[in-house]
Amino acid sequence: MAGATSALFIMDIKGRCLISRDYRGDVSPIQAEKFFNKFVEKEGDIESHGPVCYDSGVTYMFIQHKNIYLLTASRQNCNAASLLLFLHRIVDVFKHYFEELEEESLRDNFVVVYELLDEIMDFGYPQYTEAKILSEFIKTDAYRMEVAQRPPMAVTNAVSWRSEGVFYKKNEVFLDVVEHVNILVNSNGQLIRSEVVGALKMRTYLSGMPECKLGLNDRVLLEAQGRTTKGKAIDLDDIKFHQCVRLARFENDRTISFIPPDGSFDLMTYRLSTQVKPLIWVEAQVERHSRSRVEIMVKARSQFKERSTATNVEIELPVPSDATNPNVRTSMGSANYAPERDAVLWKIKSFPGNKEYMLRSEFRLPSVISEDAPPDRKAPIRVKFEIPYFTISGIQVRYLKIIEKSGYQALPWVRYITMAGEYELRLI
CATH class of the missing domain: 2.60.40.1170 (Mu homology domain, subdomain B)
Known part of the structure; x- marks a missing residue:
C-alpha cells in the first residue's frame, strides 16, 4: 500500500473526537474535528458525499457505523480503497469484542480499544485485522473490570487524588464559573453554529480531608431536591464530573459532594447547544x-x-x-x-x-x-x-459548604466570566 496513515479517529455523531490514535505525529485531533465540522456545515448531509475528502494538505477517509464515524487521515499519497476496507475490518474486530459497536460500548471499553489500535496498525501501516488472531494475545476478560472487585472507598479509606497531611494557615477555595461561547455566522447574517462550553474551575487551599457540598440552580438538581424551578433554573447538557465527585450520591439526590484535590482542577464541565444570541x-x-x-x-x-x-x-x-x-x-x-x-x-x-x-x-x-x-x-x-460577572447560561452557585473535622472556617470565593471561544463571522 503506497503511503501510510497519519492517525485514526473515532468520532461521535456531532463530530467530537471520542478516541484517537496518533501514528505519525502530523495530524492532530483538533485538525480532524475542524475538518469534520467544516465539512458538515458545507455539505449539509455527510452521508450524501463520498468517503474521501482532501483538506489543507490532508486526505481524510471515513465510514459511518450506527452513531459513530471512523476516520483516517494521511498526508501521503495513500491507497484510499485499502484504507476504507481497513476501517470496515476495524468495525468487525470491535464487534467481535463488544458484540455491538456504538458510542456507549467504546466509552465502556476504551482500554481494550487502545490496545487493539496499537496492534492493528504500526506506524500508520495496517498489521493484524483478524479478530481471532488478536484475541490470542488481547484477552477481553482482562479488561472487563467488575465494580464488585474493587473495595469501596469507605473500606480502604483511599482517596487517590489527595494526600493526607495537607495544611494551610489560611484555608480558601476559589471557584470560577467559566463559559466559552462558540459562534459561527454566515455571510447572510444567519447563525449556523451556536453553543456554550462551560466549566467549574476550582483552586483549593484547604487543610486535612475536607468534605465539600456544592449547590447549583440547575433545573434537574432543584427538581430532584423537591424545590420549585420558577425563574432562573436552567438545563445543563453533557455534564462531566471530576473523579472526586460521588456519582452515586449525585444520582440519588443530585447533591454534588466531594473531597477535593489539592490545588487546581475542573470540578465539572458542561455544554449547552441552545440558540445563543451573539454577544x-x-x-x-x-x-x-x-x-x-x-x-x-x-x-x-x-x-x-x-x-x-x-x-x-x-x-x-x-x-x-x-x-x-x-x-x-x-x-x-x-x-x-x-x-x-x-x-x-x-x-x-x-x-x-x-x-x-x-x-x-x-x-x-x-x-x-x-x-x-x-x-x-x-x-x-x-x-x-x-x-x-456574567454567564450566558445563567448558572449560579447557590451554596458551597466546606466541612472538616478540625472545624476550621474556610473562605469560598466565587467568580463568573464569559469568554469568546471559536467566535467567527464570515464576510463571503
Missing part, C-alpha cells in the same frame, strides 16, 4: 472606489445588558494580502494593521453593554486585477472578549 455583533461593509483603493466600514455592537461590560475586546478584520498604507480611524479603542496576519486588529479595553462603535479603514491595492475577476475568499472576522 458582540460585527458588520463590515466593503466599498471599492477603484481597482486600487478599498474602504472598509465596520460596526461593532454589544448585545448584552448595560450593567455588564466586555473587556479586552479584539476584533480581527481580514484585509487583502497586498494591502498597503492603511488609514484607520475608530470611534473607540485603537486599531493597527498587522501585515503578518493580513488583518486589522481593533482593540477595545472596555465595551459596555448596548453600545455601538465604528471603525473606518482605507487602504490601497498595488496589484491590478480585472474588474470581472471573482472576489477572493476572505477569512472570517474573529472576535475575542471577556465579560466578567
